[in-house]
Amino acid sequence: MLRGDGIGPELIDSATCILNAIDANSSVKFSLVYLEAGDGALIKFNKALPESTLSAIRKSDACLKGPVGDSAADVILVIRRLFDLYANIRPLRAYPNTNSLHDNIDLVVVRENTEDLYLGWEFWSDEETVISLRRTSKKAIERISQYAFKLAGLRNRQRKVSLVHKANVLKESDGLFKRICSEVALLNRDIQYEEMYVDACAMNLIRNPQDFDVIVTSNLFGDIISDEAAQVVGGLGMGPAANIGNDFGVFEPVHGAAFDIQGKNVSNPTSILLSTRMMLQWLGTKHNDKQAILEGDRIEEAIVRMLVENKKTKDLGGTLTTKEFTRSVVSYLYM
Numbered sequence: 001m002l003r004g005d006g007i008g009p010e011l012i013d014s015a016t017c018i019l020n021a022i023d024a025n026s027s028v029k030f031s032l033v034y035l036e037a038g039d040g041a042l043i044k045f046n047k048a049l050p051e052s053t054l055s056a057i058r059k060s061d062a063c064l065k066g067p068v069g070d071s072a073a074d075v076i077l078v079i080r081r082l083f084d085l086y087a088n089i090r091p092l093r094a095y096p097n098t099n100s101l102h103d104n105i106d107l108v109v110v111r112e113n114t115e116d117l118y119l120g121w122e123f124w125s126d127e128e129t130v131i132s133l134r135r136t137s138k139k140a141i142e143r144i145s146q147y148a149f150k151l152a153g154l155r156n157r158q159r160k161v162s163l164v165h166k167a168n169v170l171k172e173s174d175g176l177f178k179r180i181c182s183e184v185a186l187l188n189r190d191i192q193y194e195e196m197y198v199d200a201c202a203m204n205l206i207r208n209p210q211d212f213d214v215i216v217t218s219n220l221f222g223d224i225i226s227d228e229a230a231q232v233v234g235g236l237g238m239g240p241a242a243n244i245g246n247d248f249g250v251f252e253p254v255h256g257a258a259f260d261i262q263g264k265n266v267s268n269p270t271s272i273l274l275s276t277r278m279m280l281q282w283l284g285t286k287h288n289d290k291q292a293i294l295e296g297d298r299i300e301e302a303i304v305r306m307l308v309e310n311k312k313t314k315d316l317g318g319t320l321t322t323k324e325f326t327r328s329v330v331s332y333l334y335m
Helices: 008-025 039-045 051-058 076-082 138-152 173-186 198-207 219-232 270-286 290-308 322-333
Strands: 087-093 106-112 122-126 129-132 160-165 192-197 214-217 240-244 249-253
Touching: 008 270, 008 290, 008 322, 076 240, 076 249, 087 138, 087 219, 087 270, 106 138, 106 219, 138 160, 138 173, 138 214, 160 173, 160 198, 160 219, 173 192, 192 198, 198 214, 198 219, 214 219, 240 270, 249 270, 270 290, 270 322, 290 322
Parallel strands: 106 214, 160 192, 160 214
Antiparallel strands: 087 106, 087 240, 122 129, 240 249
């Protein structure tokens, strides 16, 4: 459990309440280890991601992470590379009585998580010019494309994959992404496949978000359009995320540390609670633990029941504080 910065500790506390309730009422048991990472760790240890934190993460089955402040790149980007968490998965769904622009939105952004401009390869070519390098590899494209098609083929999906790119301008890098993804599509003919420029996708996410099922794209584009999609379904407080590799997963809200509301007990914990649900689903699938998957589903079902009854936090037009919302979710888990 990485407590993070800003509202991060409040959100981790909220997730802890849920996990403790599941531990007490089901066969799914947890050993929770709290670790420091982020701005606070940088001040305390002179390193945003201390070796002691990394060592503890390596010994764990999964990691639930609160948002981090200015040192975010030195935490999550490093973890993604070290554990080869190549798939960033962001499901976005329209829930009842939220600020969603449409009622029938249920999409997933599958973002390549290890390459692109986020490698931070930048240098000054002269006193007035910075050069940024982008890496795009066949291996990375193949595995993220395969992940997207596998996800689209699940029972609860619409069996559709949309590749988002800018190959008309980035002819080599996005051209490679387009070619490799289309080859994967040929091996999955039972899945509908389409291609779309990123600017058109940005427009269509506002105009017709219900037309999307699984969006697969590169690191930078995925970061931007997934935040846009989160706003379409009610705001960043509704958006969970997972960073998944072959053997490990880190789960986190899509939003930042929100220092402006730190300590005010007004943050919406839905994003981290739905991230907790994703963690339980991933652990359950990995370890063939159907009960863990069921307990994850309970979290979402409890949140939906609350929203149907218009029990919401202030960002969604409600009156509940962070702690009140969390206590209500706990009470709805085993109703």
